[in-house]
Amino acid sequence: xxxxxxxxxxxxxxxxxxxxxxxxxxxxxxxxxxxxxxxxxxxxxxxxxxxxxxxxxxxxxxxxxxxxxxxxxxxxxxxxxxxxxx
Amino acid sequence: xxxxxxxxxxxxxxxxxxxxxxxxxxxxxxxxxxxxxxxxxxxxxxxxxxxxxxxxxxxxxxxxxxxxxxxxxxxxxxxxxxxxxx
Numbered sequence: 001x002x003x004x005x006x007x008x009x010x011x012x013x014x015x016x017x018x019x020x021x022x023x024x025x026x027x028x029x030x031x032x033x034x035x036x037x038x039x040x041x042x043x044x045x046x047x048x049x050x051x052x053x054x055x056x057x058x059x060x061x062x063x064x065x066x067x068x069x070x071x072x073x074x075x076x077x078x079x080x081x082x083x084x085x086x
Numbered sequence: 087x088x089x090x091x092x093x094x095x096x097x098x099x100x101x102x103x104x105x106x107x108x109x110x111x112x113x114x115x116x117x118x119x120x121x122x123x124x125x126x127x128x129x130x131x132x133x134x135x136x137x138x139x140x141x142x143x144x145x146x147x148x149x150x151x152x153x154x155x156x157x158x159x160x161x162x163x164x165x166x167x168x169x170x171x172x
Binding site: 002003004006007008019020021022023024025026027028029030031038041042045046049050052053054064066067068071073075 | 088089090092093094105106107108109110111112113114115116117124127128131132135136138139140150152153154157159161
């Protein structure tokens with residue numbers, strides 16, 4: 001399955017309301033768990049970069065973090081403001 | 087399907103060689119295609135952030151970009167250097 005297919009299949013029901021959405025995923029496959037995760041810090045910095053390009057409301061950001069033995073996956077979902085109102 | 091499941095299912099055959107990998111996906115669902123895409127610029131800045139945390143070899147980065155009418159998906163795959171050698 002291609003990534004594009006994944007995003008199509010994962011379309012949420014709320015997507016029927018046309019909205020600009022930005023989704024950022026960071027997946028880290030780790031061979032060793034001896035190092036502390038840097039994903040939380042990375043997340044904060046990635047968001048700072050995104051905010052340079054889009055007008056992001058803090059309330060419009062949802063964060064999801066999953067991990068198992070082999071990898072950690074950080075997901076940021078951002079509902080973008082309607083650009084036609086700008 | 088959860089994201090974690092997606093990453094498990096998309097495990098490449100080369101993953102049998104234990105390697106640290108970092109994968110970054112940026113998906114932008116667009117309601118309008120009148121604006122130019124900012125994903126290419128965003129990509130450069132995201133990479134700059136990642137490089138603050140990990141030692142990234144330019145040759146170890148592969149970039150994939152897919153788009154259809156509704157969204158664009160940018161994928162960065164980074165093979166991380168073996169941390170045990172540091």
